[in-house]
Amino acid sequence: MPETRGGMFRSLRVYNYRLFAAGGVVSNVGSWMQRTAQDLLVLDLTNGSAFALGVTVMLQFLPLLLFGLWGGMLADRYPKRLLLIVAQSLMGLLALAMGVLVVTGSAQVWQVFVMAFLLGLIACVEVPTRQSFVVEMVGRKDLSNAIALNASSFNLARVVGPAIAGVLIYALGGTGPIFLINALSFAGVLAGLMLMRTSELTTPEPVPRAKGQLREGLRYVMVRPELLMPILLIAFVSLFTQSFSMSIALMARQVFGAGAASFGLASSMFAVGALTGALMAARRVRPSRRLLVGGAVAFGLFQIVSGLAPWYPLYLVSLVPAGIALISVNTAANASVQLATSPEMRGRVMGIYVLVFTGGAPFGALLLGWISELGGPRAGVLVGGALTLIGSGVAIMLTKMISRRSNAAVRGVAAATAGAR
Template identity: 85%
Template sequence: MNELQATESGSAQTVPETRDGMFRSLRVYNYRLFAAGGVVSNVGTWMQRTAQDWLVLDLTKGNAAALGLTVALQFLPLLLFGLWGGMLADRYPKRSLLIACQSLMGLLALTMGVLTVTGSAQVWQVYVMAFTLGLIACVEVPTRQAFVVEMVGRKDLSNAIALNSSSFNLARVVGPAAAGVLIHALGGTGPIFLINFVSFAAVLSGLLLMRTSQLTTPEPVPRAKGQLREGLRYVTARPELLMPILLIAFVSMFTQSFSMSIALMARETFGAGASSFGLASSMFAIGALAGALMAARRVRPSRRLLVGGAVAFGLFQIASGLAPWYPLYLILLVPAGVALISINTAANAGVQLATSPEMRGRVMGIYVLVFTGGAPLGAPLLGWISELGGVRTGVVIGGVLTLIGAAAATMLTRVISRRSHAAVRGVTAATAGAR
């Protein structure tokens, strides 16, 4: 990943750059536990996501709008309450919060698995589970993102973020493919939810076995009024934070719903079965995994990488929507995955490295809000367009809107930065005049 070094106060500075190896963060005992548990749990999570999409399509007879609503419900709580989750990450020990959140998500997987295996599952129950998962994610996601630096420190933070992305996307390769095979072999989606329930034991064990004395834990931020507004002001006053957050805000509306588009293209456009749908998801994840491994070796995040990745992803979205044959569609998913992960890893590392420790939870709450909060807008919109104009039309329009979003983020950052600098100069001039 790109490495923009910063002081603990959050101000950027240039330091000597070194390449100590692609897997250098794994030298840290606590991070090894965290990464190992994450690999197992992520595979289970991606298996469940595949099973959830397939279950909704089965229960609704292939209704694209219902699938879009499910995705929207899972991300809607982050849009509504994500900022409060980041604030809790600043107030309470992150490891304890993660243990509680992971336990609750495991219980949800168990409940949905039992309902599906017994033949009692209904689509409204999937909606409830998706919304509840979203509520838990309001706390879990920003906490997990901000917890990484407490394990590895600032020096290896970029590398650890890239390795987390590699683990996540390795699971994205294995999980959907395994889910597709197991749905066919086991005769339904219910066992997949139960397998995911068991996988939570790995991540919980890793968290419980950590050496707390080796964690660099900042002092909890005391409860006070105006902390959310303080976080927003902190971001808008710093272009190095504002640019990646705005870019993610615009493009995530359509990148987060791309997995939904893969399901629709595989099933409705190309007539693929469950195993072939899993293959399509895995091809996209292969590209994402390759992009994450490249990010682990890259230094210095740049605005060019962020914007270039967004433009490339938009173009590959359009190309995949126009692909006439399923094999060509599968091939186009690989570079689309590379482009998407380039945006995500660069933005995540750049934001964390430019943030001071006492603000990291709130800043990551804002980042996660814009990263996932666009899905409740983008997923139903693309689902509705796909119902009216066909799945291909929905995918192509998603790509066009991604390109527009990249341009809008660039322009807005310039406008807001100029106004911020002008306001600072005005205050400085007024102070000088008073003297």
């Protein structure tokens, strides 16, 4: 039986983390409500265009692909709590602006595209900063637990948020109020950040500005198999997992003819599995390589199962194990990377992690949107599952190849040094 070191919720003993987690629950629920409303808004504005939905996802993740490494570098240079306060405030203002546009009947699809792109720009800094900030609150001992609890909060919100959004969209007659509610929810996380006891944060010394810091971060990862393997695995798996919520929307509406409330139920079923997987992960002290690989393979298989489901109830059931598998590989990879990284490099390494975790999403979203447009949503889900399985195998082979070359290079340098002596 794995060691628990104080139980499933041990990180909540830390005052600063309790504030962080409480604010995160409120904000995450609002964000998932907005994500549901955003998908439905795009479909309504474009008469159900799967391609337009794919473009929206692409624009939201494209900035991370282009600028994500710089965001990680900023996380190493500046106080993370301050960066998070600024980023969360800007995201709240964007939600407020879109809510006003929708409520007043002025919203157009290009405005949704712009909002998605701006959210992506802010996420370039916010995501690696938030990921690397956790260890400053709880320390290395409880890092794995805190990451799993963050995932639990995120996926609890994924259960609750879409369901609430579906009900409110029906009750309030549109998606506009959802954006406004999300704007208000950012007050929770901002309050938590501002009330923290800064004296209890284990903040590393800021890294001074210098040339070559991005290349230094890349070299740091490339010569360490314990970092390279989970990062490569996440790179291939996340190419299609980030657009899975898009596939759920298309399957629910176009294959099974589900309305807003039923679509919210589908998203919630997937999140039930993810929440279960996160709570299972919270009991582990350290993730294993077997869990990483097994989670990736299982997610690919259950994607295929969901794409073949003949009836909506069976489709809903298949989303639960898919969620368990996805969150298992995600939490294991995140914890593995942070535990293997030194404090002064954590922002840059997490910038790389976030880049590969989300950077492939624009291409995966466009590809699956295009395939779904041509062959239907089932075809998109099946292709995504098959490519997840293939990508997992490629990641393992690439790690072995790069590690062998790095070891050979190190041995060569050592032999040359010994010969010179």
